[in-house]
Amino acid sequence: MTESRATRTGTLHIMADSALHVLKILARFREKYPGVGVTISQGNTATVTESLFSYEADIGILGELPPSRDFETVALNSSPISAFVACGHPLAKRSTISFSDLSGLPLVMREAGSKTRKKFEEAAAAKGFAFAPAITAEGREAVREIVASGAGVGFVSAAEFGDDPRLRRIPLEDEAQMMMDETLICLRERRGGKLVSAFLAIAQEQANEMESDG
Template identity: 35%
Template sequence: MRLTQLRSFHAVATSGSFTAAARSLHVSQPTITTQVGQLETLYGVELFHRMGRRAVPTEMGERLLGLSRQMFDLEAEAVQLLRESGELRTGHLRVAAVGPSHVTRMLVSFNQCYPGIKVSVSTGNSQEVLARLANYSADVGVLAQVAQDSRFVSVPYSEHAVAISCSAQHRFAQRRSISIRELEGERLILREQGSTTRKAIETALQAAGVRPEVVMEIASREIIREAVLQNVGIAAVSEVEYVPGPGLRAVRLNDATVRTYAHVVCLAERQEGALVRAFIRCAQQGRPQAP
């Protein structure tokens, strides 16, 4: 059985005549007659009682009509789903990010533009984000560094200064800024290896010939914040990720350019996808001005 034969049958059964069915399908009446006749001959059944210009479904025709109605209703739903998805009125976007600081603003901007799109967000380190993009479990990623991999394309989003976070009891607490050389010998809490904030401060310290005392390496932003609050040491933190609170201070470096960045990343082969392009466009439109 061909779908065109079933479609012709359905049109006749719902319109009540071969002529009306031909008009609805924009084909000739003999074409409809031939296709319905082929269907009846193929299975040895009678689908219509021909009553002059009218065509009334037989008992078998009524049973087949019940099935064809379900099929073509589902087809209409599929067409509507695809049309709405293409117009970005429905769909599902999966975002992987290294942290909430940068991606939250992007999500707000995207939701304002496309409120009908469901968005799910997962977090992880840079390697995990790239892995999710590579295995298609995420559509776009938000990273603090450009992926040096030809499989991916990166779009700059923002840049932020790195400050020194300290407790209110620390000697830096009453200062608005300090020299990077004042970090010599200071008890320093570092992020884990691979952190872009860690890489930025280590590069600046090395360039200045400054050697602090590294007392801890911690992967969690929240634990670092608590350790600083307890005056275990000081920490470098991107200003966009700094969470102010009682007992905490953020002090800028006045003689060193230390920055972190945010990029929107996707697989090169998927950069022309409608959802991916829409997210990148919204991110760029809502991008904060560089300091």
């Protein structure tokens, strides 16, 4: 009875590296379980997994799976890393951009340990390029605001770019080497909980629909 009541009046705690990846799932979940409260916090891979292990979060969304068999997973999407600039930037009218185009330009990057930054740097190194950021900012929103001010070129997965009239996304020529995979995870031991199970079922349903459309 307690778990049955949970799907009517419980609370689901989600921690995500970006809430954008879970918005459609969340909308379906709220439509089906309108009485359930949802809290969403932001964190990187380390904080997401720590929150799951400490039971502070029920569901995690992240771009890099931790090396553990303790998790149940649902693959959400995969999208390339793109460059982005302010609309008034000289590169704003380019249809694509290469690593050589970025040489000598001020780059705005996430903090060390960011999956986006790591993927970009590894792909650049494979082509013989090494980039040092002119500005390092902690968090996706901080990078976005700095780039919007015209201070440099930023990088983000295409799925997380969103809609911002101040910014222009520019695909990278080597984007196939810089794919960001987003995955929903939960502790395997909590998979049977009513709220967690309901959310995972909706996530898997959407993932199956996307695969069919693809």
